Amino acid sequence: MITIVYTLQEINDWQTRKPILKDILALNPVxxxxxxxxxxxxxASLPFMREHIEEAELRWQRFAPYFKNEFPETADTNGVIESPLIRISHMKSRCFPGMTGDFHLKCDNELPIAGSIKARGGVYEVLQYAEQLALDAGMLHEDDYYDVFSSEQFKTFFSQYSIGVGSTGNLGLSIGIISAKLGFNVSVYMSTDAKQWKKDLLRAKGAEVLELEGDFSKAISAGREKTMADPNGYFVDDEDSKHLFLGYSVAALRLEKQLQQENISVNADHPLFVYLPCGVGGSPGGITFGLKQVFGDDVHCFFAEPTHSPSVLIGLATGEMDHVSVQDFGIDNRTEADGLAVGRPSRFATAISDQLVSGIYTMEDDELYRLLAILADSEKIYLEPSAAAGLIGPERIFPYIREHNIDPGNAIHIAWATGGSLVPEKDMQKFYNKGKSLI
Incomplete structure (x- = not known):
């Protein structure tokens, strides 16, 4: 990783070359x-193709019997980990009364196991690692019935290995829960902005939680160093993971089927707009990559970041990618949207998103609270603050629609809700009360 420290003159030069930085550095929504x-x-050449996404989907299918055994909440879906797609017509009427296209919520806040979008990437990466270990040891063949992963033999085998991850919260939950269930020794390195209830839940599930001073970048650096010092250690690297990325990308295949079931067509006359909350950029980047493979140029993806943590925006707008952090530009990376509190973007995902994401908007924390309260009132759906970032998308991307001469009349809009179902009721009530006070 390259560390850059800018002088005041260099920052002023950056703002001259990239005028949008003036508003970004002033913490204004852009x-x-x-x-x-x-x-x-x-x-340009991308590291994956659709066939790689389909291979990842087959891995999910192989593990379905295991999930059905170990996680009762997946019984109704026969071990498939997926979230519903629902119309939020009341939210649309309240927030965007003039909008003609449909407005949907992709409810990854309801994903089994981790209650967030991280159940896609985080769980998937641990699965591929566990599968590879078992194959290499001769304990498994790909045509086996994968409920064998529930056996004491497999749990004893995995107990020889350790898994580490640095996290602001939700990725740590997904890695910790699935790793402990499989039998791994798992350590989650948490930044100071991680919520206490997430730390408590991880410990209750059998994971070791190490609390570190500093933000996500420091947690991930410490976790990487400690884990890789163990000869049997495996580090889930949110800044540079291909497996996390592929796990997220499978969501596109699932969404394609859901839209077909609703008789919703995506084409040039019926464009799809997707709004994705963004932290380090891995989950929105992976989903964007998958959607582009499925829907091509008819899908338009936008990332949403807090004004105090616009890491991917600064990386892409400057062209410096993961070589810069928000702190390099004097931004504090402090936000109530703990899942989005990331100062430096993903090395792997950001280079791909540079070609595929249509745009990025930023928003203040108070807006997140207002949106989650409005959603609760209008649709009886409760999200954590970071998960509400996509709800304002249809309003924020009007300049893009004008610039690209897109007819929004038949558009489909999807806000991706990234977390919330595991939030304790008292914490969710605090989120809602704060949102109501701001409306």
Whole structure:
């Protein structure tokens, strides 16, 4: 990793070259259109293709019997970990009365096991690691019935190995819960902005939680160093993981089926707009990659970041990618949206998103609280603050629609709700009360 410290003169020079930085550094909400967005037939070489997403989906299918055995909440779906897609018409009427297209919520806040979008990437990466260990040891063949992972033999085998992860909260939950269930020794390195209830839940599930002073970048660095010192250690690297990325990308195949079931077509006359809360950039980047593989140029993806943690926006807008952090520009990386409290973007995902994401908007914490309260009142759905970031998307991307001469009349809008179902009721009530006080 390259560490850069800018002088005041260099920061002023940056603002001259990239005028949007003036508003970003002033912590004002902004909307940025990606000048590097490519048509799918013009993209430079990408590390994956659709066939890789389909291979990842097959791994999920192989593990379905295991999930059905170990996680009762997946019994009704036969071990499939997926979330519903629902219309939020009342929210649309209240917030966007003039909007003609449909407005949907992708409810990853309801994903089994981890209660957040991290159940896709985090759980998937641990699965691929466990599968590879078992295959290499001759304990498993891919045509086996994967409920064998529930056996004491497998749990004893995995207890020889350790898994580490640095997290602001939700990724740690997904890694900790599935790793402990499989039998691994798992350590979660948590930044100071992680919520206490997430630390408590991880410990209750059998994970070791190490609390570190500093933000996400420091937690992930400490976790990486400690885990890799163990010869049997495996570190889930949110800044540079291909497996996390692929796990998230499978969501696109699932969404395609859900839209088909609702008789919703996505094409040039019926464009799809997707709004994704963004922290380090791995989950929104992976989903964007998958959606682009499925829907091509007819899908337009936007990331949403807090004004105090615009790490991917600064990385892309400056072209410096993961070589810069928000702290390099004097931004404090302090936000109530703990899942989005990331100062430096993903090395792996950001380089891909540079070609595929249509734009990024930033928003203040108070807006997140207002949106989650409005959603609760209008749809009886409760989210944690970071998960509400996509709900304002249809309003924020009007400049993009005008710039690209898109007819929004038949558009489909999807806000991706990234977490909330495991939040303790008293904490959720505090979120809601604060939101109501701000409306």
């Amino acid at each position: 909307f940025w259109m990606n000048p590097n967005l490519k048509k799918m037939n013009e993209t």
